[in-house]
Amino acid sequence: MRLRVRFREVGPIRFIGHRDLARIWERAIRRAELPIAYSEGFSPRPKLHFGLALSVGHESEAEYLDIDLVSPVLLDGLADELTAALPEGIEVTAVAEVSRQAEALQAVVDLVTWHADLAGTDPDQLREHVARFLARSSVEARVVRKAKEVTIDVRPVVVDLRVLDVAPVDWADATGPVLVAELATRPRAVRPGELWAAFEPPLEPRLVRRHEQWITNDDGVRRPPLAVGAPEPVAAPPLAS
Amino acid sequence: MGFPPNLGRPVGSVPDMTSIWSQLEPLLAKVGKPARYIGCEDGAIRPSHGPDIVSWLLLYPDTYEIGLPNQGLQILYEILNERDDAAAERSYAPWVDLEAELRASGLPLFSVETHRPAGAFDLLAFNLSAELTYTNLLNCVDLAQVPVRAAERRDDHPLVCAGGHCTYNPEPLADFLDFVVLGDGEEVVSEITEVVGDWKRSGRHDRVGVLRQLAQVEGVYVPSLYEVAYDGPRLVSVEPRFADVPALVPKRTVADLAQWPYPKRQLVPVTEVVHDRLNVEVFRGCTRGCRFCQAGMITRPVRERPAEQVRTMVSDGLRRTGYDEVALTSLSTADFSGIESVVAGIVDDPTNCGQVSVSLPSLRVDAFTVGVAAQIQKARRTGLTFAPEAGTWRMRQVINKLIREEDLYGAVESAYSQGWRRMKLYFLVGLPTETDEDTLGIAELGRNVVEIGRRFHKNPSVTVSVGGFVPKPFTPFQWFGQNTVAELQRKVNLLRDATRRERGVDLKWHDPKASLAEGIASRGDRRIGAVIEEVWRRGGTFQEWSEFFRLDLWLEAMAAQGLDPDWYTHRHRELDEVLPWDHLSAGLHKDFLWQDWRDALDELGLEDCRWTPCYDCGACTGYSIEHVVASAVPPAGGSQGTGVDLSRGGAVPVSLLGRAGRDAAEAVPT
Numbered sequence: 052m053r054l055r056v057r058f059r060e061v062g063p064i065r066f067i068g069h070r071d072l073a074r075i076w077e078r079a080i081r082r083a084e085l086p087i088a089y090s091e092g093f094s095p096r097p098k099l100h101f102g103l104a105l106s107v108g109h110e111s112e113a114e115y116l117d118i119d120l121v122s123p124v125l126l127d128g129l130a131d132e133l134t135a136a137l138p139e140g141i142e143v144t145a146v147a148e149v150s151r152q153a154e155a156l157q158a159v160v161d162l163v164t165w166h167a168d169l170a171g172t173d174p175d176q177l178r179e180h181v182a183r184f185l186a187r188s189s190v191e192a193r194v195v196r197k198a199k200e201v202t203i204d205v206r207p208v209v210v211d212l213r214v215l216d217v218a219p220v221d222w223a224d225a226t227g228p229v230l231v232a233e234l235a236t237r238p239r240a241v242r243p244g245e246l247w248a249a250f251e252p253p254l255e256p257r258l259v260r261r262h263e264q265w266i267t268n269d270d271g272v273r274r275p276p277l278a279v280g281a282p283e284p285v286a287a288p289p290l291a292s
Numbered sequence: 293m294g295f296p297p298n299l300g301r302p303v304g305s306v307p308d309m310t311s312i313w314s315q316l317e318p319l320l321a322k323v324g325k326p327a328r329y330i331g332c333e334d335g336a337i338r339p340s341h342g343p344d345i346v347s348w349l350l351l352y353p354d355t356y357e358i359g360l361p362n363q364g365l366q367i368l369y370e371i372l373n374e375r376d377d378a379a380a381e382r383s384y385a386p387w388v389d390l391e392a393e394l395r396a397s398g399l400p401l402f403s404v405e406t407h408r409p410a411g412a413f414d415l416l417a418f419n420l421s422a423e424l425t426y427t428n429l430l431n432c433v434d435l436a437q438v439p440v441r442a443a444e445r446r447d448d449h450p451l452v453c454a455g456g457h458c459t460y461n462p463e464p465l466a467d468f469l470d471f472v473v474l475g476d477g478e479e480v481v482s483e484i485t486e487v488v489g490d491w492k493r494s495g496r497h498d499r500v501g502v503l504r505q506l507a508q509v510e511g512v513y514v515p516s517l518y519e520v521a522y523d524g525p526r527l528v529s530v531e532p533r534f535a536d537v538p539a540l541v542p543k544r545t546v547a548d549l550a551q552w553p554y555p556k557r558q559l560v561p562v563t564e565v566v567h568d569r570l571n572v573e574v575f576r577g578c579t580r581g582c583r584f585c586q587a588g589m590i591t592r593p594v595r596e597r598p599a600e601q602v603r604t605m606v607s608d609g610l611r612r613t614g615y616d617e618v619a620l621t622s623l624s625t626a627d628f629s630g631i632e633s634v635v636a637g638i639v640d641d642p643t644n645c646g647q648v649s650v651s652l653p654s655l656r657v658d659a660f661t662v663g664v665a666a667q668i669q670k671a672r673r674t675g676l677t678f679a680p681e682a683g684t685w686r687m688r689q690v691i692n693k694l695i696r697e698e699d700l701y702g703a704v705e706s707a708y709s710q711g712w713r714r715m716k717l718y719f720l721v722g723l724p725t726e727t728d729e730d731t732l733g734i735a736e737l738g739r740n741v742v743e744i745g746r747r748f749h750k751n752p753s754v755t756v757s758v759g760g761f762v763p764k765p766f767t768p769f770q771w772f773g774q775n776t777v778a779e780l781q782r783k784v785n786l787l788r789d790a791t792r793r794e795r796g797v798d799l800k801w802h803d804p805k806a807s808l809a810e811g812i813a814s815r816g817d818r819r820i821g822a823v824i825e826e827v828w829r830r831g832g833t834f835q836e837w838s839e840f841f842r843l844d845l846w847l848e849a850m851a852a853q854g855l856d857p858d859w860y861t862h863r864h865r866e867l868d869e870v871l872p873w874d875h876l877s878a879g880l881h882k883d884f885l886w887q888d889w890r891d892a893l894d895e896l897g898l899e900d901c902r903w904t905p906c907y908d909c910g911a912c913t914g915y916s917i918e919h920v921v922a923s924a925v926p927p928a929g930g931s932q933g934t935g936v937d938l939s940r941g942g943a944v945p946v947s948l949l950g951r952a953g954r955d956a957a958e959a960v961p962t
Contacts, residue, residue: 063313063317063330063331063332064330064332064562066320066326066327066329066330067327067330067562067563068325068327068563070564071327071562071563071564074564074568075562077614077616078560078613078614078615079614080614081614081615081616081645081646082611082612082613082614082645084645087646089646089647095647097646107326107327108320108321108326136614138332138333138334138562139332140332257318
């Protein structure tokens with residue numbers, strides 16, 4: 052059985068790194084006594100498949116993780132159980148079964164919506180700033196890739212930028228204005244911090260959160276890998292022994 | 293590095309207990325590994341504070357990754373927070389990038405739980421496990437915006453104190469610490485809380501008065517209440533200034549570990565730390581009697597935790613934390629009575645979620661021990677570490693680490709044959725009476741171990757790790773003049789030459805220069821305080837990190853104070869010399885230590901007193917307690933420190949090396 056888990060990561064816990072997150076999940080799964088599958092070989096590892104890594108310091112409303120289990124479990128109440136086994140600030144908002152054949156999250160997510168809290172900025176000035184950015188066909192930025200500084204064009208991945216005068220109600224820690232940025236993961240992923248730095252003058256958001264990740268189907272319709280509030284279980288699973 | 297130190301906060305400004313989180317948060321976005329400053333550990337407590345509650349900030353003067361796993365601080369953290377009249381939080385040395393940000397913004401050091409300013413706590417209590425962290429202690433006090441010198445603190449400043457192994461010679465830190473605690477902290481923290489609580493409730497006036505009262509608590513040493521006299525370079529005396537202040541401060545010892553099943557809720561960090569696993573202390577103290585080992589000497593007697601309690605702590609701990617690894621900690625875990633059945637019980641516990649691995653951080657060097665390791669480390673058999681400590685039998689008799697070569701070879705053969713590929717061997721150079729033959733014996737052992745490995749693997753590798761020996765207080769070697777940096781380097785070079793063409797032997801060594809600074813701090817007197825302060829003021833923090841260690845700062849500070857590093861470190865001391873820690877007691881009789889020093893020079897080994905007659909070292913008798921050991925006979929395997937084959941286990945020939953029966957010493961193979 053493969054589970055897909057959607058979780059939030061907000062507050063001070065946003066300062067952990069991706070490796071830290073993996074270790075936290077490994078412990079949480081053992082605490083929740085999920086029958087997790089292990090890899091074969093000399094040094095067996097629990098089979099966890101993470102989506103796109105979240106940069107240190109960024110919050111998220113929409114992180115995803117696939118977990119392989121050796122036997123089926125009941126989904127009812129599982130989200131709360133996992134939340135209880137996780138540190139404060141990490142909250143599971145949906146759990147569902149997905150097909151073992153489902154493509155890896157990293158491969159199918161093609162678009163990410165980011166929110167940047169630009170507290171203290173004038174919304175109209177920000178709109179002009181954004182319009183100037185969008186008017187350009189190419190925006191070069193110096194970024195570090197594989198410990199080397201290189202120049203990349205960040206413009207192609209920017210699908211949309213828009214400004215909200217005040218922060219969305221579900222973002223209590225932000226004041227706004229908020230820049231909403233939709234960034235494609237292809238042809239070459241750009242980190243949000245690299246995008247802010249590519250503005251002239253650079254944007255310095257106080258807080259950044261990943262609002263949603265998207266999978267676009269062949270008809271151009273996009274949906275998140277898993278919506279908040281788990282969908283009905285695919286089939287009533289047999290009780291775990 | 294090299295920031296202008298704070299000179300304490302301005303007179304009259306009292307920090308409130310408000311969190312600095314909102315000011316800290318933007319700084320965390322700019323520094324490396326910010327997760328080490330957020331707390332959020334499972335098991336962390338956000339205690340309430342108030343005028344009737346004594347607030348302790350427990351500090352480890354090194355990074356979070358090194359300090360968080362410290363079991364001593366975690367035990368005290370829980371005991372204090374269980375009290376209604378105490379609140380404990382934790383703090384660690386901020387890394388240099390955050391230190392720069394804090395100083396630039398005028399922000400103080402803070403607790404990781406509630407991010408309160410360190411200066412707002414009643415007590416700053418440091419764990420001191422390594423001498424090279426002393427400058428970090430000063431830096432933490434300064435970052436707390438508290439004067440580093442105890443004499444400059446006022447009534448509204450926290451009391452700055454320390455415990456841990458290094459406090460058996462606290463004299464180099466005497467100018468900076470208001471008080472020091474010797475020995476086990478489980479009981480004494482409560483007694484201190486009561487004294488400080490009375491002081492706090494009565495308005496926190498008269499700092500000297502509360503220190504006088506604290507000096508009445510057994511195990512508490514208040515350096516400022518003692519007068520030190522010198523005659524030229526020599527220390528003449530350290531005498532109490534007042535009649536009610538003890539002339540000899542004894543250590544504290546908890547008699548029964550079973551009464552202290554702590555930590556009950558070990559902290560589980562959200563970011564990676566060293567020893568990132570469940571740790572369960574199975575016994576405290578060690579009587580193997582290795583003469584270089586300060587921990588073994590000062591933590592006597594042996595007090596085992598009942599096996600049943602170990603099992604409960606392990607299974608509860610694994611379930612609560614989600615760890616898949618547990619370490620059974622002690623100074624020599626293979627000596628725990630019934631270790632085999634305990635580890636088997638852990639590994640085979642049907643309530644385990646997934647595979648659990650057990651680690652024994654201090655393996656004894658024999659095949660039996662490897663057998664236990666094999667039983668418990670079913671997966672991930674990568675490397676095993678052994679510490680023969682010296683290269684020849686003669687040298688091992690001097691240091692009383694009575695491992696036969698056959699023990700080592702039996703151990704590694706057993707390990708290689710059961711799937712381990714990499715062996716790591718720890719050695720010391722610069723030991724008393726060491727000859728080049730002894731030093732080169734290290735290379736010889738390494739070579740022979742690789743040779744054994746070739747029978748099982750194509751390319752076996754052995755890491756030979758060499759450290760320079762630094763004599764420590766309250767050991768038989770406290771009188772020994774340590775090797776110079778040049779001599780240690782020469783010995784390292786001998787080993788480099790001897791192993792250069794040895795395929796499979798990978799030599800690693802610690803910087804001998806650091807041994808000199810460690811030696812100065814380890815056996816120094818109060819005059820070394822000015823040196824530590826000067827090294828710190830010139831930016832010498834994180835001295836135990838090789839990239840930050842600067843011997844030049846230490847030597848220049850010594851010169852500026854007119855102090856001779858040779859005199860402090862390289863000189864052999866005599867029996868009649870007053871040692872800077874003579875007014876403190878680890879429970880060991882000085883004549884026992886001196887006799888053991890003479891025995892060392894006579895190459896005479898001494899058996900483990902757990903299973904043999906008493907040598908009257910003083911550790912048990914002085915406290916009316918005894919070894920708490922479940923088994924009357926040592927476990928099977930190897931030579932068990934006796935130098936004779938005990939592979940079938942059972943009774944040790946008790947008369948073999950007892951001091952009374954010293955004539956029988958020739959029975960030991962040499």
